[in-house]
Amino acid sequence: MPTETITVSECAAFLRTRDNFLILTHLRPDGDTIGCAAALCVALRDIGKTAHILRNAEVTPLFEPLVEDYYAPDGEYGTIVTVDMASELTMMLKGGDPYVGRVDLSIDHHPSNTGYAKRTLVDGSRAACGEIVLDVITALNTALIPEIVTAIYVAVSTDTGCFSYNNTNAGSFRAAAICAEHGADVAELNRRLFREKTRGRLAIEGHVLSTIEFAHDGRAAFVVITNADIERCGATEDDLNDIASLASGIKGVVVAATIRELDGTESCKVSLRSKPEFDSNALAQRFGGGGHRAAAGFTRRVAAVQLRDELYAAIGEALDA
Amino acid sequence: MPTETITVSECAAFLRTRDNFLILTHLRPDGDTIGCAAALCVALRDIGKTAHILRNAEVTPLFEPLVEDYYAPDGEYGTIVTVDMASELTMMLKGGDPYVGRVDLSIDHHPSNTGYAKRTLVDGSRAACGEIVLDVITALNTALIPEIVTAIYVAVSTDTGCFSYNNTNAGSFRAAAICAEHGADVAELNRRLFREKTRGRLAIEGHVLSTIEFAHDGRAAFVVITNADIERCGATEDDLNDIASLASGIKGVVVAATIRELDGTESCKVSLRSKPEFDSNALAQRFGGGGHRAAAGFTRRVAAVQLRDELYAAIGEALDA
Numbered sequence: 045m046p047t048e049t050i051t052v053s054e055c056a057a058f059l060r061t062r063d064n065f066l067i068l069t070h071l072r073p074d075g076d077t078i079g080c081a082a083a084l085c086v087a088l089r090d091i092g093k094t095a096h097i098l099r100n101a102e103v104t105p106l107f108e109p110l111v112e113d114y115y116a117p118d119g120e121y122g123t124i125v126t127v128d129m130a131s132e133l134t135m136m137l138k139g140g141d142p143y144v145g146r147v148d149l150s151i152d153h154h155p156s157n158t159g160y161a162k163r164t165l166v167d168g169s170r171a172a173c174g175e176i177v178l179d180v181i182t183a184l185n186t187a188l189i190p191e192i193v194t195a196i197y198v199a200v201s202t203d204t205g206c207f208s209y210n211n212t213n214a215g216s217f218r219a220a221a222i223c224a225e226h227g228a229d230v231a232e233l234n235r236r237l238f239r240e241k242t243r244g245r246l247a248i249e250g251h252v253l254s255t256i257e258f259a260h261d262g263r264a265a266f267v268v269i270t271n272a273d274i275e276r277c278g279a280t281e282d283d284l285n286d287i288a289s290l291a292s293g294i295k296g297v298v299v300a301a302t303i304r305e306l307d308g309t310e311s312c313k314v315s316l317r318s319k320p321e322f323d324s325n326a327l328a329q330r331f332g333g334g335g336h337r338a339a340a341g342f343t344r345r346v347a348a349v350q351l352r353d354e355l356y357a358a359i360g361e362a363l364d365a
Numbered sequence: 366m367p368t369e370t371i372t373v374s375e376c377a378a379f380l381r382t383r384d385n386f387l388i389l390t391h392l393r394p395d396g397d398t399i400g401c402a403a404a405l406c407v408a409l410r411d412i413g414k415t416a417h418i419l420r421n422a423e424v425t426p427l428f429e430p431l432v433e434d435y436y437a438p439d440g441e442y443g444t445i446v447t448v449d450m451a452s453e454l455t456m457m458l459k460g461g462d463p464y465v466g467r468v469d470l471s472i473d474h475h476p477s478n479t480g481y482a483k484r485t486l487v488d489g490s491r492a493a494c495g496e497i498v499l500d501v502i503t504a505l506n507t508a509l510i511p512e513i514v515t516a517i518y519v520a521v522s523t524d525t526g527c528f529s530y531n532n533t534n535a536g537s538f539r540a541a542a543i544c545a546e547h548g549a550d551v552a553e554l555n556r557r558l559f560r561e562k563t564r565g566r567l568a569i570e571g572h573v574l575s576t577i578e579f580a581h582d583g584r585a586a587f588v589v590i591t592n593a594d595i596e597r598c599g600a601t602e603d604d605l606n607d608i609a610s611l612a613s614g615i616k617g618v619v620v621a622a623t624i625r626e627l628d629g630t631e632s633c634k635v636s637l638r639s640k641p642e643f644d645s646n647a648l649a650q651r652f653g654g655g656g657h658r659a660a661a662g663f664t665r666r667v668a669a670v671q672l673r674d675e676l677y678a679a680i681g682e683a684l685d686a
Contacts, residue, residue: 209552210552213551214542217538220538222535231531234528249571250575250576252571253570294563295564
């Protein structure tokens with residue numbers, strides 16, 4: 045059954061008519077999905093609803109404080125909502141399988157959203173799903189209390205790389221201004237999210253910067269991060285957050301592929317970052333993944349070395365096309 | 366004679382009554398002063414005024430394109446305006462001496478503005494002077510054409526470290542949103558100002574991050590950059606710009622010392638960066654240098670290894686004091 049595409053005000057109206065919400069975040073959760081879940085949960089409670097967030101075992105210590113007070117007890121839920129989840133098949137959080145095929149509402153900013161939910165509020169022009177959730181919360185006419193705007197600021201600032209990525213636009217700045225005006229502690233959040241680095245982060249950045257491989261006349265960059273590298277650097281999952289963007293900032297590099305071994309599996313996660321002239325989403329889709337034009341990815345059960353060779357060829361073709 | 370403190374609308378009214386403007390930027394010009402000068406000059410021309418910018422010999426290639434079309438020919442000017450200049454004595458640009466004591470209007474965001482101009486529009490709560498200049502231009506009722514908002518975006522984004530510094534606030538985000546809405550190419554500007562790094566820069570960052578030495582319970586960090594390191598990395602002088610700040614962003618590090626060999630001499634340059642609880646200036650003065658509390662330095666004719674040992678001891682003492 046095709047999804048019903050809805051507007052922000054229709055979304056707010058829908059939320060008002062329902063209750064007993066369970067909010068789902070995506071696999072390998074980032075600041076956007078976690079921030080959206082926290083903000084939406086608090087706002088729904090604020091208008092008198094019962095709302096919980098399904099515990100995502102992969103949430104990192106950096107983001108867990110935003111959601112830990114709202115974890116859902118076991119039970120039945122009346123309304124299932126996903127935030128920032130493009131596909132319920134490939135991006136469903138661990139433990140979310142019972143909800144596949146049962147999502148009532150998907151709020152998302154991925155143009156590639158598969159329309160898996162009964163209702164979909166999607167705006168592919170927004171840098172962060174948090175911008176859309178802020179619009180929804182505003183339409184709910186609930187107070188923008190500090191807890192809500194803090195979560196939204198985390199969502200928007202992390203998805204835009206502190207307003208430095210290509211996706212940053214007027215809407216991102218407007219959302220951030222609203223967050224700052226309503227009590228988000230921008231200085232403290234920026235320090236924790238962007239400015240202060242752990243030793244593990246520094247070490248893994250050092251590894252990446254020292255081992256980048258350039259190809260295709262310097263237009264492509266490859267980075268491989270093995271489990272041994274991660275262990276040697278003492279890097280945590282938080283330390284690896286958005287490590288893929290490092291290589292893409294190099295002058296002349298059009299597309300950067302960061303290949304990372306996933307501990308305890310024989311799989312690798314590939315993150316692609318590109319300048320406007322290269323479509324990372326199209327490349328990721330060839331490998332069974334997806335995302336945005338400027339940032340996409342996929343996971344595959346292939347050794348890092350082999351994956352690097354396959355990507356080398358595929359990127360060469362795409363660059364020449 | 367004390368300065369007349371004026372409001373944004375009074376400032377706009379004053380600009381409307383005057384003509385033949387000369388705009389002055391400050392010594393060692395940054396993106397804020399250059400962006401303000403460019404935006405104000407274009408806006409004044411847009412309302413039919415004659416306006417020029419006094420050439421600042423220290424402007425860097427990154428910012429020169431904003432102002433180079435507006436340099437003032439020799440001659441007499443009717444109205445002298447400074448932007449982002451806290452003091453006409455210590456911050457007057459080179460070649461600006463004839464205008465000391467003759468400034469008609471100072472637009473500034475430094476709380477320390479000395480009130481040297483006949484009229485002063487100052488707001489110390491703003492992160493960038495560009496935010497105030499945007500208010501003035503808006504009050505002039507001229508169109509926010511792309512050239513103006515591009516210059517304002519440069520001013521605001523550089524003075525806030527791409528919206529990551531402590532000074533970033535709702536006003537900074539609001540100004541950036543207006544710039545983005547009116548045609549500032551945020552993606553391209555961010556790429557040039559913040560994201561794009563040369564391979565030489567990446568390599569030297571990789572070297573620094575891979576070789577940082579921690580001491581004194583992780584409160585101190587030492588970095589040594591030899592001539593051989595610089596050569597191996599292919600790093601230029603531009604690539605080494607502010608490399609000292611890398612080590613100081615690490616969690617727990619209170620003071621970071623970056624020791625760099627100076628090519629063709631037997632000297633080393635030491636750059637100190639510290640968190641508020643440590644006085645880099647005091648430490649640098651012990652070695653014959655100086656600077657600010659958070660950033661100071663000195664140069665000495667001593668081998669890097671020996672300098673590191675001397676600093677190790679001196680920093681240990683200072684941390685324990």
